[in-house]
Amino acid sequence: MSVAEDDVEVGKPKKKPRKIHRMSRTDKAIAYLLLLGFVSIVLWPLTFFVIGPGEVGVLFRTLTVGTETRFVYPEGINIKWPWNRIYRYEVRIQKQDETVHGLAADGLRITSDISVLYYPKADNAGKLHRAIGPEYADRFVRPTAVEAVRSVIGKYDPHELYQVDMTRLEKEVMETIEANNQDLIVFDQVIIRRIELPKEINQAISRKLTEEQNALAYEYVLEQARKEAERKRIDAIGYQTFYSIVADALTPQLLTWRGIEATVELSKSNNSKIVIVGGGKDQLPLILGSDIANQPNLPAPAPVNPQRYRLPDFDNLPQLFPNAPTAEADTSQDQETQLRPDENSNGDSTSSESTTSGETAPASYDQNTEKPQTDN
Known part of the structure; x- marks a missing residue:
């Protein structure tokens, strides 16, 4: 380096040292509060949740065991880890309408409209979520109710279904459902609103x-x-x-x-x-009239004894048609005729006998009925 350059560097002004600004305690507190508020706003819907009225919450642990079956979350505000999920189940009574097509005892098609009242058990909502899932109404309730109704209807014929008490049918359906011995869904009632028989059966029963x-x-x-x-x-x-x-x-x-x-x-x-x-x-x-005063003097009629003129016993009157032929008698006569072909095959002998009897019949008739001719 030359002497001239040394003189130039010596002539340059020296830089002032940089000042370091440090936050006060108040500023730090405000910053921490703002950061905490931002994190709370972001994590609030992931951490805090509300269970509505008539519902329970089932916890799904994403990083550990999965569905929690030991407890359920009740109504109100609850808390969880952000990475876990909550499934809500309504535990109030629910209704599902169905149309059931079944067969009666004699094989005729029967259509019935039913309403199923049910609700899941609150304590077993976790087991229900693990075993069936949120679509339990279509996966379990509907098939169980339809199968029970078909089983009960199959025990009766259409005429009995026309006269049977609906309460009795509903009781039998409930007994069939309760025979499944499950503790996930409670079937409160099965209402049979209508039973539709085939049109021909309806008309025949009405007649x-x-x-x-x-x-x-x-x-x-x-x-x-x-x-x-x-x-x-x-x-x-x-x-x-x-x-x-x-x-x-x-x-x-x-x-x-x-x-x-x-x-x-x-x-x-x-x-x-x-x-x-x-x-x-x-x-x-x-x-x-002109002959009222000239009426003949007739004797007064005698008083009547009420016990003398009695009505006949209507229950013991003779029948109007005591010997009326029936369809069963005609059928038995036809069967007897078919079982005796030999008598019908001898046509010549039968005709000759009938001719002989025909010749002698008038004589016997004259002797028995026309006595004046016999006497003469």
């Missing part, structure tokens, strides 16, 4: 019930006829007894006086009228 009701209606009609006959019998006895009592009081003078009173009342009417008065002394106006 049968209609005919039964018509038969019962005829029973009431017959009972009404019996009561009407009894009423008429009582009326007849009353009329005959009444006339037997008042017959002695019906004198010609009384009948004439009653005819005059009727004529006076008729004359007071505002309607147009023509009254033709009879010509004899015992004649009444023609409008009331």
